[in-house]
Amino acid sequence: MKVIGEYGRYLMASFMVLLGMAGMAHGGFAVWLGLATFFVLAALDLLSSKDVSVRGGAGKWFYDGVLYLPLVLLYGLWILFAQRIAEGHLGLFNALGAIISVSFLTALAGLPTAHELMHRKHPLEILGSSLYLTLFALPMNDLYHVHGHHPFVGTLADSDTPRRGQTVYGFVYSSLFHGTVTAYGLEKARLAKQGHGPLWWKGRVTLALLCVATWVSLFCFIAGPMGIVYLLATLAISFIIIGGFNYTQHYGIVRAPGTPLLPHHSWNHLNTFSRAITFEISNHSEHHLDPDKAYELLKTYPEAPQMPSIIICFLASFIPPLWEKRIAKPLLTHWDTHYASPAEQRLAMEENARAGWPIWVNPSAA
Secondary structure (H helix, E strand, O other): OOOOHHHHHOOHHHHHHHHHHHHHHHOHHHHHHHHHHHHHHHHHHHHOOEOOOOOOOOOHHHHHHOOOHHHHHHHHHHHHHHHHHHHOOOHHHHHHHHHHHHHHHHHHHHHHHHHHHHOOOOHHHHHHHHHHHHOOOOOOHHHHHHHHHHHHOOOOOOOOOOOOOOOHHHHHHHHHHHHHHHHHHHHHHHHHHOOOOOOOOOOHHHHHHHHHHHHHHHHHHHHOOOHHHHHHHHHHHHHHHHHHHHHHHHOOOOOOOOOOOOHHHOOEOOEHHHHHHOOOOOOHHHHHHOOOOOHHHOOOOOOOOEOOOHHHHHHHHOOHHHHHHHHHHHHHHHHHHHOOOHHHHHHHHHHHHHHOOOOOOOHHHO
């Protein structure tokens, strides 16, 4: 990464989307290029070492501006995708490649940048996050993330904290559904305090519906009659990818409700490329301690709970026996015995019992 430098590391996501755009523009087998970049990234991250270095060597203009570049490129990718669909020459195999490539690139380049912007305060930054999330048909997702996930992380009240024994397949759609319903409830309550109904024209619900309707209409206008089929298929896979990455951030960690949030309540993935491609989401402990801190200023916590490469964890999570045996159980055994408080150990063993896992800590002795 020294060769790439401080500027190059945060341009990686945009570069991957550019390659995906080139493949989509070329057509044929090249539509698979977006997915190919993901596997190259996975290999590089697996081979890279832990990176606990401090960021912040570039200008503030760069760290802020680079958050918007993938937004323009991703919409360009989707437009090219729609044009390919309209031509009707993809064929089944390349149609699958185009759908998967667009899904992966949208998640890899769109989710981390949307996440960073949703924690900021300026209306332009919130708008940028909503435009990213519109590609996922989830323009209000930031409301749950900021006002639901962060306060309740590690507790049963947080649907973004996967429980022990819960597979990624059971987690993905339940967490998205709960988050969407909760976001609607939060906005409804906010508007009610102002004397407005949930569909007030200046409220987030109406804006969200307009954003999604406009984007879906534009995409289908370009793509033609089959556009909605491709769109729904791409969104379904995108949801799985989003859920898969969320799954690895807090899996199995417990926290007693009302207790302070500490560094050990998040998993960290500090491999070089994990940090770069996620805009430091993988530097997770510090983010939860100070959600408003800009990504380039986050400190690493090498003494906090660590997982391997976030990409390798993502791939392993879709093979539940492999995930549990090789990653989850060994790391949670260490978490329970080295990080958990006595109250957390009791909660952890209750979760183990519920999941049918061994009881590796004696709660009475904790």
